[in-house]
Amino acid sequence: MSLIVMKFGGSSVGDAERMKRVAKRIVERKQAGHSCVVVVSAMGDTTDDLIDLSKQIYDGAPPAREMDMLLTTGEQVSVALLSMAIHNLGEQAVSYTGWQSGIYTEPVHSKARITDIQPHRVLKALEQGNVVIVAGFQGMTESGEITTLGRGGSDTTAVALAAAIKADLCEIYTDVDGIYSTDPRIVKVARKLNEISYDEMLELANLGAAVLHPRAVEYAKNYNVTLVVRSSFTYNEGTNVKEEAVMEQGIVVRGIAYDKNVARISILGVPEKPGQLAKVFIALAEEQIDVDIIVQSGVISGSADFSFTTTLADREKALTVIEKIRGDIGYREVTSEVNLVKVSIVGAGMVSTPGVAATMFKVISDLGISISLVSTSEIKMSCVVDNTNLTEVIRALHTAYGLDTTEHAFVGGPEDRR
Amino acid sequence: MSLIVMKFGGSSVGDAERMKRVAKRIVERKQAGHSCVVVVSAMGDTTDDLIDLSKQIYDGAPPAREMDMLLTTGEQVSVALLSMAIHNLGEQAVSYTGWQSGIYTEPVHSKARITDIQPHRVLKALEQGNVVIVAGFQGMTESGEITTLGRGGSDTTAVALAAAIKADLCEIYTDVDGIYSTDPRIVKVARKLNEISYDEMLELANLGAAVLHPRAVEYAKNYNVTLVVRSSFTYNEGTNVKEEAVMEQGIVVRGIAYDKNVARISILGVPEKPGQLAKVFIALAEEQIDVDIIVQSGVISGSADFSFTTTLADREKALTVIEKIRGDIGYREVTSEVNLVKVSIVGAGMVSTPGVAATMFKVISDLGISISLVSTSEIKMSCVVDNTNLTEVIRALHTAYGLDTTEHAFVGGPEDRR
Structure with a gap:
């Protein structure tokens, strides 16, 4: 008998039938002798419908405080039902609701962080034999204002609550039956992982395997909450996310992620002076431009070339910023490139295993594809390449790192990431 | 410059356009120099939609606590928008929300009474120059449970809040432009009243002129809050509801109400013994049967006849109850009648004016209609008659009591009475 937090997303409770199925699932857990706290998101399209309503009322972006008042009703409907x-x-x-559960946040609207959880009501209701249903995505400030946690907020609610009540397990129910070694829609032989470490999960989540919100994973890592990602539609075993995740014999790469929303910008012939790089990236940060990989080659005869990646949406804005500081920096030329993809291999054991990088380069070059940028960290290596052969690249890497399996992936409907 | 509470019902904010029109109305008040607190109900069909959802989930009547959690989201959406x-x-x-406004209620679900209002947040926000929008129909118990006030709850919220913040006026915006001397859909020449007393309003409201919930009127009477009932669709002057309402010269009846949901049951030949009446009505009360008028004729040779009215829905149940206690009471016979209507004249000055009752009897008998039951109080007189000539009866009474006018009534869409 253990204390379990179960989290269900919006598509798992998208209509009355799904709601009933989720209830059945919870009752099974309860009747198996577990104490259950359930965190739930707004039903299916509720949030979008509420946003549409606000657009009919307000021209532009509505006041964030009132938007939080509006949107938090979505989860309240879910918990009641x-x-x-x-x-x-x-x-x-x-x-x-969030405030009734003692979930306190910063005094910020639309993307508040949880500052404290005082779960005495939740614990008392559990003691009295109740299944406790908590509205995800929401909290309250010290002064009694209703706030929301932003995207991935319900995941964060579940993990934070699991930490606060010292739950044995936090189960994240979603529309896939676990974390896969790569996108099973691209690679049919993708392997479902039994275990993955928090850090590996963070690298994969940030790279687009958006099953679990990074903030929730960070929270789980900080408070050492064991997560299980599993399907709300099947009874398949899920994937455990925990500190020490065991690797299968002979496998060093845990998974392969990709991100198509990437543009490369290169600044060539930058005269070597201290603080040149800082100037560029301060100017970009001031315009809220998202920068991912940054690479600088060595200095050749007093000048350097460097490149970085940004999102497709930010590319134009970044080029304008760089043009503005041309006089200050004194670079020779700027180039940019789209139609790219960033492919990343992730694995905690990579750092101690020689030849992992060489394999990646060889697989890509064997396909006749040139590499635009390379970036490495302790547990991740990313190559930015032309996106036309994405599927081929991922399949070849998947095979090369010994990840292919015969298991069949379960992929449900699109899950609401709130 | 005064402090005004404005209350808008569900149909006044039924869609985005109506919501915007209500906002304009409020802003006009504010810009005329008034401080405004606004109480609002759930938008149009929201409550019904939520009830439908609950029916898809729960077989029978859902737990009242969870129903309150569900339904209170309706007003929260309204206030945010x-x-x-x-x-x-x-x-x-x-x-x-209700709890944020400091509205405390009994620990009862679906029909809680307000026990206390601690309006410091409302007052502070007013001081800061805000229009304060408060969710009607809802409150919180001492232990932080969300409750609802039942039907007419938003009216009650508005009046109670007006009392708590010592507002100069509580305006109830609705789909008609005031209280009429009778139903303007029946009598085209119905007179809009400038003023009406709380007691008269209570008698009219209970009898079906359901513009303002009786509980709210009682509350207003207890705390001496001046109400104004007016249209949210026109700028016509409304009706003031207050303690001392002035009567026009020569008029003694304020208004005429009717109720078609009435059945008569008569118990004939009841042997005269103490406690016979009590036995009957205790038995009826135990089965939650609603009894309105009770009339007993004099005792003739040791036995009495008496009659009462109940709703059409309760008639069968009442007859069953009476059959069960036949042995105990020892009556001779039971009769019952449907296709009736209760017509009532209401006016605070009736008690001191001779001939008011005689006029009512004469008008009805001149139409060739026989009277089934009569009941009188200080400010009201009711006759239960055959319902086939309802329109004729009301028109004739309206003329006889000098109430006809040439003014044109404004009647909007059906207002949500929540």
């Missing part, structure tokens, strides 16, 4: 669905199966349940 | 709509017109506004 899910509690009813559990009652309907003959079990006791009680629903709480 | 209305606040946005006011911001959109360039004025400051802030929205609050």
Whole structure:
């Protein structure tokens, strides 16, 4: 018998039928002797419908405080209905909003961070034998203002609550049945992982394997909460996310991620002077431009070339910024490139295994593809390449690192990442 | 410059356009120099939609606590959107739920009574120059449970809040432009009243002129809050509801109400013994049967006849109850009648004016209609008659009591009475 936090996203409770199925799932857990706290998101399209309503009322971006008042109703509807669905199966349940659950946040709207959880009501209701249903994505400031946690907020609620009540496990129910070695829609032989470390998960999540929000993973890492990512539609075993994740014999790469939203910008012939790089990236940061990989080659005869990647949407803005500081920096030329993809291999054991990088370069060059940028960290290596052969590249890497399996991936509908 | 509470019902904010019109109305008040607190109900069909959802989830009547969690989201959506709509017109506004407004209730779900209001947040926000938007129909218990006030709850919220913040006026915006001397859909020449007393309003409201919830009127009477009932669609003057309402010269009846949901049951030949009436009505009360008028004729040769009215829905149940206690009471016979209507004249001055009752009897008998039951109080007299000639009866009474006018009534869409 253990204390479990179960989190269900918006598409898992998208309509009355799904809501009832989720209730059944929870009641099974409860009747197996576990104490259950359930965190749930707004039903399916609720959030989008509320945003549409606000657009009919307000020209432009509505006041964030009022937007939080509006959107938090979505989860409140979910918790009330899910509690009813559990009652309907003959079990006791009680629903709480964020503020009722003692979830305190910074005084910031639309993307507040949790500052404290005072879970006495949740714990008392559990003691009384209830399934406790908590609204995800929301909290309250010290002064009683309703706030939201931003994207991935319900994941964060679940993990933070699991830490606060010292749960044995935090189960994230989603529309896939676990974390895969790569996107199973691209590589049919993608391997479902039994285990993955927090750091590996963070690298994969940031790179687009968006099953679990990075903030929630960070939170889990900080408080050492064991996560299980599993399907709300099947009873398949999920993937455990924890500090020490065991690697299978002979495998060094955990997974392969990719990101198509990438543009390369290169600044060539920058005269070597201290602080040149800083000037460029301060100017970009001031315009809120997202910069990912930064690479500088060596200095040749007093001048250097460097490159960085940004999102496709930010490319034009970045070029304008760089043009503005031309006089100050005194570079020779700027080039940029789109139609790229960043392919990354991730694995905690990579750093101690020779030849991992060489394999990646060889696989890509064997396909006749040239590499535009390379970046490496302790557990990740990324290559930015032309995106026309993405599928081929990922399949070849997947095979080369010994990740192919015969298992069949389960992929459900699109999950709401709120 | 005064402090005004304005209350808007569900149909006044039924869609984005209506919401914007209400916002404009509020901003006009604000810009005329008034401080405004606005109480608003859930938008149009929201409550019904939420109830439908709950029916898809729960077989039967869902747990009342969870129903309150569900339904209170309706008003929260309204307050957030209305606040946005006011911001959109360039004025400051802030929205609050029931609990944020300091509205405390009994620990009862679906029909809680307000026990206390601690309006410091509302007052502070007013001081800061905000229009304050408060969710109607909802409150919080001492232990932080969300409750609802039941039907007419938003009216009650508005009046109670007006009392707590010592507002100069509580304006109830609705889909008609005031209280009429009778139903203007029946009598085209119905007179809009400038003033009406709390007691008269209570009698009219209970009888079906359901513009303002009786509980709210009682509250207003207890705390001496001046109410104004007016249209949210026109700028016509409304009706003032207050303690001392002035009567026009020569008029003694304020208004005429009717109720078609009425069945008569008569118990004939009841042997005269103490406690016979009590036995009957205790038995009916135990089955939650609603009893309105009770009439007993005099005792003739040791036995009495008495009659009462109930709703059409409760008639069968009442007859069953009476059959069960036949042996105990020892009555001779039971009769019942449907297709009736209760017509009532209401006026605070009736008690001191001779001939008011005689006029009512004469008007009805001149139409060739026989009277089934009569009941009188200090400010009201009701006759239960055959319902086939309802329109004729009301028109004739309206003329006889000098109430006809040439003014044109404004009647909007159906207002949500929540």
